[in-house]
Amino acid sequence: MDLPSLLFCILLEVLAIKCQEDPQERIVGGHAPVPFSINYIVSIQTTHHQHFCGGSLINKYWVITAAHCDIGIHRMMVVAGEYSLSIYEGTEQKFVPQLLVPHPKFNSLTNNNDLMLIKLKTPAYLNRYVSIALLPRHEASISEGRMCRVSGWGYTSPTIGLIPSTLRTVRIPIVSPAKCNSSQSLDGRITENMICAGFSTGGKDACQGDSGGPLVCDGRIYGLVSWGRGCADARFPGVYTAVSKYRRWIDDVIFSYYSKCDNF
Known part of the structure; x- marks a missing residue:
């Protein structure tokens, strides 16, 4: 076996051990959607390009995600237009966060109020690969079985x-x-x-x-x-x-930065 092949096999063994020790299961029992049909989703990554959380664009400057995804503004980046994490497709748009706004009442012990907004330094360019998600109205409910x-x-x-x-x-x-x-x-x-x-x-x-x-x-x-x-x-x-439950808070946060003439 040549050296590159040997190193590749060793890497696979290390990754397999790591997966057994620290399972981070995600979508189970699902399928791959039509490419870029879910074009509002973003990959939140470390600065070393390692995906660790998801999120969604809610306008050109703002992403919504979970508060427990906060690893520090200088340790993360946001990638829109992503479909395959392993292939550069030419559709990706990469952003540096300008601001992280976790919900002020987030409780890491109970996971209550687990929501965070991320303001991007530059706006997303909306196209067929990158789009904006709609939010529900304030206090709107979704019925059992839906x-x-x-x-x-x-x-x-x-x-x-x-x-x-x-x-x-x-x-x-x-x-x-x-x-x-x-x-x-x-x-x-x-x-x-x-x-x-x-x-x-x-x-x-x-x-x-x-x-x-x-x-x-x-x-x-x-x-x-x-x-x-x-x-x-x-x-x-x-x-x-x-x-x-947070629609009013979301709107207030976004408007407060818009009202500061923040090039929104």
Whole structure:
């Protein structure tokens, strides 16, 4: 075996061990969507180009994601127009954050108020590969059983570290707060600021590595991937930040920077 081949095999073995020790399962039981059909999603990456969270463009300057994705403004970048993380497609737009605005009442212990806005230093150029997501109206609700779509990059199995080459997506139903909060499930940890979604049979889900990514219902982002217990487990639906609860706060934050003549 020549040296490049040997080094490649060693790398695969190291990655396999790392995946077993620190599983970061994401879209499980899903599929690859039509390229760039989910063109509002962004990949939030380290400055070393390692994807670690998802997010969505809500206007040319602002991205919505989860507050627990905050690793520090100087350690992250935002990439729009992404489909395959492993291939340069010429559609990508890379941005440096100008400002991180996590919700002031975010609680990292309970995951309540798990929402953050990122202001980009330069505006996104909107085209067929990069677009803006719609948000729900203030306090709008989504009914139990409604099918919604969650998307992201990451492992496709809860037990094996298989990293997909492209964006993945899966449709899952909304679960009632009462069922999600029952003693047989998440046992009272669901607040009024959270939404649960998943099949009673399990098998399809998003998980930690998809944090901040969009849960889209009726064409609007009703949820952000926040937390869960395990991944694709029938007993425990995925938990999402209920975006409609924060619509007024989102508008106020964006307007406050717009009113400062911030070249919005």
